[in-house]
Amino acid sequence: MMGNYFKTALRSFKRNKGFTLLNIAGLTIGLAVCLLIIFYVFDETSYDRFNSKGDRIYRVNSDTKINASITSSAIAAPKAAEALQLNFPEIENTVRLLSDEEVRFKKGEELVLEKNTLFCDPSIFAVFTLPMLEGDPNTALAEPNTIVVTERMAEKYFGTTHVLGKVLTRVGDDNKSTICRITGVIKNLPAQCHFEADCLESMASQPIASNQNLAAFFPFHTYLLLKPQADYKKLEAKFPAFLKKYLDFIDAMEKQGDYIKLNLTPLYDIHLHSNRANELSANGNIQYIYIYSGVALFILLLACINFMNLSTAHAAGRAKEVGIRKVLGSPRTGLVLQFISESVLMSFFAMLTAVLLAWALLPAFNQIAGKSLTVTSTMIGWLLPAVTGITLIVGLLAGSYPAFFLSAFNPVKVLKGQTVAGVKGSRLRSLLVVFQFAISIFLIIGTLVVYNQLSYMQHKSLGFNRRQVLLVKHxxxxxxxxxxxxxxxxxxxxxxxxxxxxxxxxxxxxxxxxxxxxxxxxxxxxxxxxxxxxxxxxxxxxxxxxxxxxxxxxxxxxxxxxxxxxxxxxxxxxxxxxxxxxxxxxxxxxxxxxxxxxxxxxxxxxxxxxxxxxxxxxxxxxxxxxxxxxxxxxxxxxxxxxxxxxxxxxxxxxxxxxDYSFMDEDFDNLYRAEQRTGKIAALFTTLAILIACLGLFGLAAYTAEQRTREIGIRKVLGANVPDLVVMLGASFLKLVCIAFLVAAPLAWLFMDKWLQGFAYRESISVWVFLVAGLGALLIAGLTISSQFIKAAVANPVKSLKVD
Incomplete structure (x- = not known):
């Protein structure tokens, strides 16, 4: 039975090539965007998941308030790790990391700058999962002037990973040389790690690591490994009493409204949920995950709406088929399955094309998003079930309404030619068109606001002149x-x-x-x-x-x-x-x-x-x-x-x-996330408009086809081409205006909240809404005009002969 359904679906696709191409094109774009965002979200949410004990690792943060100065930092005093483990039995282990940003090692006669270097306690291998290829993780960093290097760094200096016992000469800020013995080689850290390191140095080499002042302000990143079943929230609640035990001035500070506080951030939350001072590297932002996921979902919905609109608009062409099937005894369930199978089959073809399109666009998307996404065997393991599931969901979602709509035709009325088809009189179809263009206008406004804020930041007076300033480093x-x-x-x-x-x-x-x-x-x-x-x-x-x-x-x-x-x-x-x-x-x-x-x-x-x-x-x-x-x-x-x-x-x-940079380029790098957001928003907005226009183009074509005889009669009675085009397009442009009225206030609320994240921001100007509204009208007008002009200039004699 299903084989027969699919054969019938293929015949239908062949008979209606234009309809099929429009639907597959819209679904392909929507699915390709969905796949790219899935890759992006998977990468962003995978940070630090390689750690086998990651669900028990927490970073210690420091919050301070001294008079009007409030600081939220990702660091703690050198003494904090030892003191916390001493006082709380629920802590299994601790480790401290100290960034050593500019380290120079000798490579022959050349001095090589290494920017990804960390001082670490020996316990780093007991807390984090850093597979060691050579050396003993229990003793590798126990002594001063010992280092553990990654495969990449070992290959760089020695051409091999078998470097245990070899030495590297470290040249310090005072140009004094220190001989460092290599005591271990680890695998390269995954890209999805919240810190970067090619070289781990012994913390015993760092004098400030022994500072006993719990209020000392040194950039030590401290991590706790809690015992299984330990509740970190309950542990946090004990920190105020812990600080009062070690710092006798806490009570006096609190009386003045000041404070020093410690709190914890789960390891898995650092990359997307932490934006504190002194982060080890630039983190992501969970808000952008929500935004990109929402936009991808909306674009996929646009494609599904296109399918529904075009299928129901095309109903007149299949009305007689439905009537004959019903007269011959076909039950409604069989008709529903027939149309659902057509939808799933079209979704399957679109998914195949979308996979190829997403694979082809991945390098360009990486460049825009600042990622290095690749399709790995691990990704394929979950991608195949995901693709299958998305194909079925999209097929059912896009095809369910057309299937029930078409299968509900009365066979007597159908065979008498009394069915209502096309756009005219369809409230649901009008609502879907409004929804499509509301999303598109929302995205246009959002993109304009992002670029307007970027322009404001780039041109705002900062109190110094960053133009034509060269920074010579090191x-x-x-x-x-x-x-x-x-x-x-x-x-x-x-x-x-x-x-x-x-x-x-x-x-x-x-x-x-x-x-x-x-x-x-x-x-x-x-x-x-x-x-x-x-x-x-x-x-x-x-x-x-x-x-x-x-x-x-x-x-x-x-x-x-x-x-x-x-x-x-x-x-x-x-x-x-x-x-x-x-x-x-x-x-x-x-x-x-x-x-x-x-x-x-x-x-x-x-x-x-x-x-x-x-x-x-x-x-x-x-x-x-x-x-x-x-x-x-x-x-x-x-x-x-x-x-x-x-x-x-x-x-x-x-x-x-x-090594040098220009100050204006360094300033622009501060807003790399916003720049990427602007580029991705512009890309998604373009795709959303393209999908909406594909659907609008198809609806315009079927509307013109449905009203061919009406157009012929009006021309015979003296109507000119401009009047006919205006008459045919007015209903569509009215829907775009309604979409603007829906999208504009929502976009203002959403983008105003986004702008609240900037202490210095540009207000949302009226021109943004005018450009978005007029732009949407112009795009919609250009999309439908070709079909309506074609219908309006047709010979009325031929139009009146249409059956």
Whole structure:
């Protein structure tokens, strides 16, 4: 019986090629988008799932409030891991990770920069699942100056993974060499890991790891492995009493409304649900998973709606077939199964095409989404059942209404030609068209808002000028000659100024400290800079003066931003006020107030920052600590200037790698997630409009075909072509207008909530809605006009001869 159904379905497809192609095209696009999003969601939700004990691993976070300064961080004090395990028996093990971002190892005569390096406790292999190919995981990192490398790093330095016992020479910031013995080789970390590491160094090599102050602010990422059946929420509830046991000033802080708190984040939640300061790497966002999944579902629904609309609009062509089948004794159940089988078969053909299309589009989608998605054997294991299930669901969903609609025809009325078919009089079909275009208009508005916000962020005044600023990195490789290198660069034509510092507004390095002012403690950014910093960054002073290297008193001078002045109670006049640095109690006097500048993402408000001047003498004494040279340029020949700076670099660094970036590019990278969202939204919007237009095109064609005789009569009675086109298209354009009225307020509510995630944002302009509404009308008009013009210009004599 089913074989007969499928044979009949194939004959129907062959007779109605245009109808079949439109339906398969719409379903193919919808299914291809669905598959791409499934790949994306699967990748994003797979982070850290490779850990066999992952459901018992939790990260310790720190939340602090000091006066107006509130910090939510992904780190804890060095002492926290030991103290927590000592006090809570439900903790089975702990491990600390400390990022060592810029490590240089010797490879022959070359110094190679390694950015994915972590200091780790020996227990890392007992907590995380990091399969070791060589070495003993129990002792690999027990001693100082021992390291464990990945397969990738072993191949890079030695050309083989059999490197147990070999050594690598580590060159530190002070250019002192340390011999590191390789005690283990592990498999490369999966891409779905919330931290990256090619080299694990022994924590015993890090002096600050033994700091016993539970309130110390060091960037240690601390993880707990709880015992089976332990409840992490109950453990969290014990943390306040735990902190009071070790920190006797907690009660006094709480009386002032301040606090220090610890809390836990499950390992599986880190990538998608955590966006704290000091994350080990850039995390994803669960909201974008919901958004992309919702859009994919809507696009698939658009394709299904197309199928329903075109099938019911095409009902007139199959009415006699249904009537004859019923007269010959075919039960309604048989007719329903016939039409459902046609729908499932069409869904099957569309899925085959969609799989090929998704596979072909995967490289382009990877580039847009910033992923490296591939179809693996693991993916195929769940993909085949998923594809089968989606095919059946789509076939049943898209074909159910047309099947029941067609099978319900009265055979007597059908054979007398009294059936109602096509678009005219179908409220459900009109509702579905409204739904289609409401989704499309919603996506158009959302895409315009995203791009408008991106444009706003890219053009907003940040309080500094990021244009034509080159950042030369890793100056610690110059063996204490950073200041001399700066002077040489200043002599190059096209260089207007330069500054040495480890802290730039678009950088990731931050130093948070505590200062005392007006008898209150304040948490603030603390940046050592040189005397040329404000000039090079083009920052403006609100009050006071800039640093002066010729004044010895400026070694204890500071410049604060306007936010810090307000937070410290210096809103009237901060000049000559005294501020005490918390860690060494050194006193500084304020010589200037710089206008607020954004040194974080525009998602966050400007926070307090304090600038201190590091003199040339102090840089020499400290081993030339600044590791970035920011160069302000004014040159028409940028390539020649870059070549000149690189030549100077190599003369100072003994031909080491020249690593640089442009500040405006670094700024744009802060909003990579939003840029990707904009591109993906634009892609999905285009596809949604394309699917809606395919359906509208088919409906217009069948409407014109149904009203052929009416058009002929109107032409004979004197109607002209424009009047006929307007008459035929008015009902469709009216539906688009209704769709706009439905979509516009929903889009405003949704996008306004999205914009709330930015401290600095552009309001949703009226022009966004006007462009979306007029654009949808124009697209719909162009889609249906070709069919209606074709019908309107046809010879009325031939039209009146249509049966």
């Amino acid at each position: 100056l610690n490789a110059l063996n204490k000659q950073g200041a001399a290198f700066k002077q040489e660069v200043l002599h190059l034509p096209g260089v207007t100024s330069a500054t040495l510092s480890s802290f730039v507004p678009t950088g990731h390095r931050r130093w948070t400290n505590y200062v005392s002012a007006n008898n209150n403690v304040h948490q603030t950014e603390f940046w050592p800079v040189d005397e040329d910093y404000l000039r090079t960054m083009n920052m403006s002073l609100d009050k006071g003066r800039d640093f002066n290297a010729a004044l010895s008193s400026d070694s204890s001078a500071i410049i604060i931003n306007q936010t810090a002045a307000r937070a410290m109670g210096f809103a009237g006049d901060a000049l000559d006020k005294t501020i005490v640095l918390g860690d060494n109690q050194k006193q500084y006097h304020v010589i200037g107030v710089v206008k607020d500048f954004n040194f974080n993402s525009l998602r966050d408000n400007v926070s307090s920052v304090v600038l201190t001047m590091t003199t040339a003498f102090e840089r020499k004494k400290q081993g030339d600590r600044p590791d970035v040279l920011a160069v302000k340029m004014n040159s028409d020949n940028l390539s020649a200037l870059l070549a000149g700076i690189e030549k100077k670099w190599k003369s100072f660094s003994n031909n080491q790698e020249f």
